[in-house]
Amino acid sequence: MTQHAIEALTFDLQGETFALEASLVREVLDLLPETEVPGAPPFVSAVINFRGRIIPLVDLRLAFEMACGDPTIDTRIVVIEHPLDGEPTLIGLRADKVHEVTSITQESTEDAPRIGLRWRTDFIRRLARRDGDLIVIPDLDQIFAARGQTASVTSLHSTPTR
Amino acid sequence: MSGLDPTETFRQEAQELLEQVEKGLLDLAHRPEDRDLIDAVFRGLHTLKGSGAMFGFDALAAFTHHCETAFDRVRKGEVPASKRLIACVLAAQDHMRALAEGRPVEPAVGKALLADLHAAVEGGDAPAAALADPAAPVAPVGKTWKIRFSLPTDALVNGARPLPLLDELRGLGDCRVQVLTDDVPALGDLVPTECHLAWEVLLTTTHGRDAIDDVFIFVIDDMTLEVEELIEASTDNAALEGATKAPSAPPSEKPVEAAAQDSRAVKTGETVRVPAERLDEMMDRVGELVIAQSRLRQLASSSLDTALRAVAEEIERLAAEMRDTMMVVRMVPVIQLFARFRRLIHDLQNDTGKKIQLQIEGETTELDKTVIERLADPLVHLVRNAADHGLETPEERAAAGKPEAGIIRLSARQSGAEVLITIADDGRGVDRDRVRAKAEENGLIAPGQVLTDNELLNLIFAPGFSTAATITNLSGRGVGMDVVKKTIEGLRGALDITSNPGEGSVVSLRIPLTLAIIDGLLVRVGTSRFVIPLANVEECVELSPAQDLRSTGRSLITLRDELVPFLRLREQFNTGSAPDPHQKIVVVSTGQDRVGLVVDQILGDHQTVIKPLSSFHADIGAFSGATILGDGGVALILDIPALVQLGQRHDAPMRVAG
Helix, strand or coil: CCCCEEEEEEEEECCEEEEEEHHHEEEEECCCCCEECCCCCHHHCEEEEECCEEEEEECHHHHCCCCCCCCCCCCEEEEEEEEECCEEEEEEEEECEEEEEEEEECCCEECCCCCCCCCCHHHEEEEEEECCEEEEEECHHHHHHCCCCCCCCCCCCCCCCC | CCCCCHHHHHHHHHHHHHHHHHHHHHHHHHCCCCHHHHHHHHHHHHHHHHHHHHCCCHHHHHHHHHHHHHHHHHHCCCCCCCHHHHHHHHHHHHHHHHHHHCCCCCHHHHHHHHHHHHHHHHHCCCCHHHCCCCCCCCCCCCEEEEEEEECCCCCCCCCCCHHHHHHHHHHHEEEEEEEECCCCCCHHHCCCCCCCCEEEEEEEECCCHHHHHHHCCCCCCCCEEEEEEECCCCCCHHHHHHHHHCCCCCHHHCCCCHHHHCCCCCCCCCCCCCCHHHHHHHHHHHHHHHHHHHHHHHHHHCCCCHHHHHHHHHHHHHHHHHHHHHHHHCEEECHHHHHHHHHHHHHHHHHHCCCEEEEEECCCCEEEHHHHHHHHHHHHHHHHHHHHHHCCCHHHHHHCCCCCCEEEEEEEEEECCEEEEEEEECCCCCCHHHHHHHHHHCCCCCCCCCCCHHHHHHHHHCCCCCCCCCCCCCCCCCCCHHHHHHHHHHCCCEEEEEEECCCEEEEEEEEECCCCEEEEEEEEECCEEEEEEHHHEEEEEEECHHHHHHCCCCCEEEECCEEEEEEEHHHHCCCCCCCCCCEEEEEEECCCCEEEEEECEEEEEEEEECECCCHHHHCCCCEEEEEECCCCCEEEEECHHHHHHHHHHHHHHHHHHC
16 A cells, blocks of 8 residues: 555644644634634534634534633634535634644554543544654544534543543 | 526526516406517517527427417417417416426427417417418518628627528528628738628518517627618619618618617616626625724724725725615515416416406515525415415305405515515405314414414414315415414514404515615623614613512513513523623514513614524524624624523423412
């Protein structure tokens, strides 16, 4: 098998590194004023004004049962375009820190193991290894379809280790 | 999407033409002598045939040709516009529609329709010889016309083809064509896609001037056309040569407004067909412009630079004008909607055996195109309902001392930012006892529950209600009245019914002019801002601290001797903030319910562009959309009916206990 690589934007959520295909990403923004939507699930609790469009702001940390710390100087919003109920939709993702665009080869990735993870495995498309570290490639379709609910896996350790 | 698919464009055009023809035919049934109507029908058919052929809808063109032919004869007074002929052409409409939409059709159906058509024309004491095709020369003698025409240089690029024009002229009679090459430039300057030719045609025909003008009906706007009648009915070569030898200037230099000479050649080309999506995109841009402009205004107002202020004011004015223009562009008259009901009534009369007279008022009232499209199905249902349940049979009507023909009246008029559409019938009215019995049977109300007359009537729109004792093939299938109500509310409209026994019923719809822009009241709750649609707002009052304290047990205020329940939006939205000392109550109405909404502050009027929420937030229900404010912030737009319902659900246990 040849070196089949994808270009991916890597970013941190509570110390874990995640990656998204760079082609999905429209823009990386500094924090914007947020408008809370009363009654919305915490996972997607607010909307923002992205260049005259009103887009939902998703907090992936909640899908992965991470603590939501206060924003820091590194906090960014990654705007992606992703189909939602069949409609291409712009969605903002909170990121604690955004790193570079890197290429991830097919060989360096593997399916998520069934045990040893405290996250819902169907929320993870692949895991990638890099320099002894792990990069999580999330399955956005599953996460968005679940609206951030994590109820199907009850974790004994609801607080992350780091 | 490109929106430029010519086939699609043609289909749209065909749709409109067919509607126009249909309207003409239905009118003609009442006024068979009306020249204008006959001409309008003929013109519609002619255009349909012509554009059909142009876009490769040959079957449609061939079929339409026969209808056109029939009407050509009516137009010439050879055949009367008999009821039978009108019925035939009306029946043929569905076939044409199928052909235009490219649906598969039974050839036998087309043949049968044509046979009917011919029979109908023949029935009108027409000489059989001329029946087959009046385009063929019938009589050898006729007038001779000298026709000179030239097309604009960009005609070929725009899709005009001179050859079919010449062929059509040849079809009218004996024809000699000479091409005039005076304007053709030197070879070096020649652009092959440009048309520099002019033609001179000597035509001997029994057809009139009208027939010649009709040939050029599609290109008349840009071309130059001269038609003169030669006194001597001669087709000599000499005449032709004499004409060409005459050192006349090229025809293109002395254009003759054929349209001015002939009132029948209506001026076309003044409308542009634009896909609705493009208008939506433009609307979005205008919305963003308005938002950017109000940010500019804020910046300018805090600046001392007078030049900047002047520009900001100028842009404010332009943006406002732009927005108003944009709104107007999206408006279409409701006639587009009402026209189809004439046909529906026509069919309903046959299906029900009732005599129905349709009255239409205010057909020039305009509404947003999207709104019109979404209104079609509910209105069809309401009209069917009126015909089926409302109107009596002719015998019943005679017994009740009413004229045999029942009346269904559709009317539209604008009132403020809303359009009021009513569907009225003069039938038997709603049978209240039956409505009550049915509602009790279906568990919608408790037996013997006290209801106002209005509440009782509006049960008709409750889900799971159908009064039809027997389900006919008209009503009682597909959508119910509850779906009608949902659709209207989805358009941010409201509907109401009134009815008098023996006198008929009136269903009235109040529909906002446009879906894209909304007049709202901007309020603050906690730190968030919300927009309440102004159409729902009745009044604003202050919630005094005393009332506030007292109302912990009951959320009711007395407003002009009437108790109005209220919802604290702060609690509803869990803002977690302390209330302002002087809270306000915005009293809103959903048509039936009046409810007060307690807010922290009223910020003022706000005209806003509605932006939809993503599917993440669409199912929350309390919000119908969002909008961007002058400072770039976002405000959610409250969906008042949904919010009131949420509040009622919230309150329901309390009410049962009390």
